[in-house]
Amino acid sequence: MNSEADLIVPDWPAPDCVWAMSTTRSGGFSLPPWDSFNLGGHVGDDPAHVEKNRLRLAELTHLPRSDFRFMDQVHGTDIEEFPGPERVQADGCVTSQARVPCLVMTADCLPVLFCNRDGNRVAAAHAGWRGLCQGVLECAVARFDDPASVMAWLGPAIGPRQFEVGAEVRERFVERDPEAARAFVPGQSRGRFLADLYQLARQRLQTAGVTQISGGYWCTFSDADRFFSYRRDGVSGRMASLIFIDPSR
Template sequence: MNTLSNESRYIQPDWNAPANVQAFVSTRPASPVGPSMADQHQPDFLQRRKEWLSSWGEELVKQWGWSAQPCWAKQVHGVDIIPASSPFGTEADAVWTDEVSRPCTVLTADCLPVLFCNRSGTRVAASHAGWRGLAAGVLESTVEQFDEAGEELIAWFGPAIGPKCFEVGSEVREAFIKALPEAEEAFVIGEKDRWFGDLYLLARQRLARLGITEISGGDRCTGLEEKVFHSYRRDGAASGRMVSAIWLTS
């Protein structure tokens, strides 16, 4: 179960994390739309995007009392993870920290945001798990940044494209099954050679292999909940992004 706060602008996890671990995902009303991805080949696109993210970061710092802005990693659907103190725009798809009041953030609009913490409340991380990154092992890379065994970790799934909307080709299904045979359970046949995949189940299967069983969230669909979430599959290049954030407090 999730709770809405701040005039329904943020969803905060309802999980058994330590009291000093704070987290949220912004809803559509709290997620300003930046430069359209349709303009990404324009010469000033990167500068406009940086200015947009910096402005949003300033608002979040004021609202949540962080000691620093997010590093706003450049997400490329890979498996690299970086410290939250990294420079703005460092290429990575996961962020971790053991510093108080420094946020780990990822941006999504259908891809699965996964937030992690250890039971001792000394380290947190955020992963951006689109299907490519998930299949390649971004969750495994994130878990490697924790010193504890999987049983000592807790995970929360933020809003992502749900199994009724995540339609893919057979090559996507085969990529998952090749790495993890039980992934076959996460796909339902559609029309012709298309399949509907359960991104949440695929992530749960991978975390279970790592010994992580305390997982919550995973009950929303960005594609269906148009008033609440942005969705790239639904809205195309004009889609905005939600931010998922996790941090430590003193």
């Protein structure tokens, strides 16, 4: 195993019964280029190494491995109620049941974790630019009774100085919300823009009624020692961001 797991624990005002974290690339069993804590089973890594990493994740959370569901993420807006089937195609999950982990995997896309003020409902969403533009975060917030009671944490994603996109991406966001233009600045190439996923997510969440928003200050692309990045490396592992309710805490 490659060193101890380097875990990111959210600094946010969640209730004590809510347990959340993001993994990094350290602390697992995979070999390069997936070294070492790769949790993605669809990226070409040895399946035996992936399963050892998933078992390690279960140990870190003190939850049974059988309770974990790793969704097939498709850059859409579907939010699945957990516990659910063994295999599900969705880009978010939500639960009110204790000790049921909601988990998304990323390697540049934005993971967003949610809980309500009472700590009796949690969710996780995978927000690449497509899902973010189509409303995956709004769909997650809609699965709570009161958006004003929801708090969100923005996990590790590609930063605003590295995420260059075409003009058509900017146009799609601005068509939905003119304020989105503030999250884009001209890139180095003509007709290209640097996009701030964190700012776009904050705008969408605030419009949906969420005012308590934390996190959002990493760059997976720039920190190769700590994070996987698909855009940087092409062949890359996947990190997990997860959240669950633990009444014993």
